[in-house]
Amino acid sequence: MKQKTNVFMIVFWLVLLISNPVVFGQETGKKNVNLRIVTDLAGRQVKIAGPVNKIVTTFKPATLCVLSLGLEKKLVGIDTSSGRDRLGMAVFPGIKKVKGIGSKSMGINFETLVSLEPDLVILYSQKDGRKLANRLKILNIPSIVILPETFDTIKHSLELIARAVGGTDQTISVGRHMDEIISLVQDRLSDLPDKERKTGYFASPRGLFSTATGNMLQHEIFTTAGIYNVSCDLKGYFQDISPEQLIKWNPDIMVLSRHMKKGAAKQLSNKGLSRLTAVSHHKVYRCPSDLAPWDFPSPLSVLASLWLAKKVYPDRFLDIDLKDKVNGYYKALFNKTMDQMGGNLDDKIWMIKSDDKI
Structure with a gap:
C-alpha cells in the first residue's frame, strides 16, 4: 500500500510540473523566472518576475533604505537630493553618477524614470506617488509604495524592499540593530x-x-x-x-x-x-x-x-x-563608521545676536 502511495505522489508531481511549470519558477518557452507577489504599504499587490538589477528611488528615505540594505550598486536612478548627500557619497562614491529623476517636492521626471528601464521603482505615498504607481503599472514596470513614518513601518519598508528584490540577509541585521537602540533608550x-x-x-x-x-x-x-x-x-x-x-x-x-x-x-x-x-x-x-x-x-x-x-x-x-x-x-x-565617513553630529545652532553656539 505504501509503495502504491509513493508511485501516486511521483505521478502527481510530474503532472503538476508539466501542466503548471510557473509553480516551479519556470514558464514554458521562456527563461527561468522567480515570480514574487508582494503587498506594498499602500495595500497594492505587485508582481515582480525575474531578477531586480536596476532600482530607481524617488525620495531620500527610499535611497537611505536601499543603501542600508547594501543594494546601492543596483541604483540606476535616484531622487535628485540624494545625489548630494555626503553619506551616500561615502557609502557609494558612484552615486554621483546615478541619474537624478527629480524629487517628491518638485516633481518626478516620468520620461527620464521610464527611460532607465528599471526592474523596480520605490515610491512615496504622499502627493502623486500612487498616481505614478498606476502609470508605471500600465507600462509593466513594477513599483512599490513605502510609508516609513514610524520605526515599525521603516522596518516593514526594509522588509518589503528585500522581498521585492528577492531577499537580503541584511534586512534582519538592520532590524535587529534598530531594535537594540530603541530598547536601550526605553530601558533607561x-x-x-x-x-x-x-x-x-x-x-x-x-x-x-x-x-x-x-x-x-x-x-x-x-x-x-x-x-x-x-x-x-x-x-x-x-x-x-x-x-x-x-x-x-x-x-x-x-x-x-x-x-x-x-x-x-x-x-x-x-x-x-x-x-x-x-x-x-x-x-x-x-x-x-x-x-x-x-x-x-x-x-x-x-x-x-x-x-x-x-x-x-x-x-x-x-x-x-x-x-x-x-x-x-x-x-x-x-560597513563604515561615521568617523571613517568624516561625519559629525553638528547639533548646535547659532543665534543672530551672538557668535556663540547654543
Missing part, C-alpha cells in the same frame, strides 16, 4: 516620573513655525526619547502654527530639522521668542548629522531618539558614549 527611561518628563517642539524643514504632527516619525522620535511632543494633537503632515501658539506651548526643548534653512533659526532672537524656556535655557538643537539627516524616515532615525534622550536626560546615560554607539551602528549598516 522606563521609570521616568511624569513630573520629570520634558516637553519638546520640532520645527520642520519648512521653517520655525511648521511642526510635526502626532502622525509623523518626529513624534515617535520624541516620545521614544521620553519627551512630550507639544504638537501631538495636530494631524496629518507638517502643519503651520502661529508664533503665539509656540509661545503658549513654551516647550522645554526645541529640535530644528536638519534641513531647516539657517535664516529661519534667526527668528529665535525675536524679543517674544527669546523668552521661551527652550531658548532662554539654551536647549535648542539641530538634529544630526552632517552626513544624512536623522529626522528623515530611515533606519538612522532611531539614533535621533538616543541622541535626544542623552541630551535631555544626561544622568540616565552617563555610561553611554554616543559617538561609539553611532560609529557601531553605521558600521553595521554601511
Whole structure:
C-alpha cells in the first residue's frame, strides 16, 4: 500500500510540473523566472518576475533604505537630493553618477524614470506617488509604495524592499540593530516620573513655525526619547502654527530639522521668542548629522531618539558614549563608521545676536 502511495505522489508531481511549470519558477518557452507577489504599504499587490538589477528611488528615505540594505550598486536612478548627500557619497562614491529623476517636492521626471528601464521603482505615498504607481503599472514596470513614518513601518519598508528584490540577509541585521537602540533608550527611561518628563517642539524643514504632527516619525522620535511632543494633537503632515501658539506651548526643548534653512533659526532672537524656556535655557538643537539627516524616515532615525534622550536626560546615560554607539551602528549598516565617513553630529545652532553656539 505504501509503495502504491509513493508511485501516486511521483505521478502527481510530474503532472503538476508539466501542466503548471510557473509553480516551479519556470514558464514554458521562456527563461527561468522567480515570480514574487508582494503587498506594498499602500495595500497594492505587485508582481515582480525575474531578477531586480536596476532600482530607481524617488525620495531620500527610499535611497537611505536601499543603501542600508547594501543594494546601492543596483541604483540606476535616484531622487535628485540624494545625489548630494555626503553619506551616500561615502557609502557609494558612484552615486554621483546615478541619474537624478527629480524629487517628491518638485516633481518626478516620468520620461527620464521610464527611460532607465528599471526592474523596480520605490515610491512615496504622499502627493502623486500612487498616481505614478498606476502609470508605471500600465507600462509593466513594477513599483512599490513605502510609508516609513514610524520605526515599525521603516522596518516593514526594509522588509518589503528585500522581498521585492528577492531577499537580503541584511534586512534582519538592520532590524535587529534598530531594535537594540530603541530598547536601550526605553530601558533607561522606563521609570521616568511624569513630573520629570520634558516637553519638546520640532520645527520642520519648512521653517520655525511648521511642526510635526502626532502622525509623523518626529513624534515617535520624541516620545521614544521620553519627551512630550507639544504638537501631538495636530494631524496629518507638517502643519503651520502661529508664533503665539509656540509661545503658549513654551516647550522645554526645541529640535530644528536638519534641513531647516539657517535664516529661519534667526527668528529665535525675536524679543517674544527669546523668552521661551527652550531658548532662554539654551536647549535648542539641530538634529544630526552632517552626513544624512536623522529626522528623515530611515533606519538612522532611531539614533535621533538616543541622541535626544542623552541630551535631555544626561544622568540616565552617563555610561553611554554616543559617538561609539553611532560609529557601531553605521558600521553595521554601511560597513563604515561615521568617523571613517568624516561625519559629525553638528547639533548646535547659532543665534543672530551672538557668535556663540547654543
